[in-house]
Amino acid sequence: MSTLHVLSHSPFGDDRLTSCLRLLGSADAVLLAGDAVYALQPDTVPFSALQARPVNLFVLVEDAQARAIEVPDWAEAIDYPAFVELSVRHAKVNSWL
């Protein structure tokens, strides 16, 4: 049983990402969408937190491109059809609203 955690809020001044990483199961995956892609801004605390541990990390490519965020090679940039595919591949989706 695995969970896809979907984050869409900026990690700066908010602890959704921190809590999500704390509770993450080993088979779980994280998708960054919307302002959550700012977590991939280099030289920041959220960036280091993601880089420091093995996470199945996905990023909605258009949200990253719109914000001038480069997707590092340890994350996978995906489009909406791939997002759908990712959702059905996991037993459930936990949206951090």
Place this chain on the structure above:
Amino acid sequence: MAKSLLIISRQSPWSGPGAREALDIVLAGGAFDLPIGLLFLDDGVLQLAAGQNAKALQQKDLSANLQALPMFGVEELFYCAESAHARGLGQLSLDEAQPLATDQITALIDRYDQVITL
């Protein structure tokens, strides 16, 4: 058998309608006999602080809604022990809520069919 649902509530009690709305969802689910659980996480644990005074803000507090949870058949009540500790919470207003460590929360999320974090 209906799918089980875990609501994770992480809104503080006085910052807006979020905390109350999450509780309303859980109470509605309980009223319809859905297998539903509630986990208080991050600032959500502040909803459980004892001795809150709603009158000071001329509002209604959440204590009646919280106490109604077991009456509505919602017995799966949990809070994150680490969140409570970090916020200096001692006595809590909901005796039925069980403290969970981080790895227990990971297992809890795994156990439910559906999870939503509000």
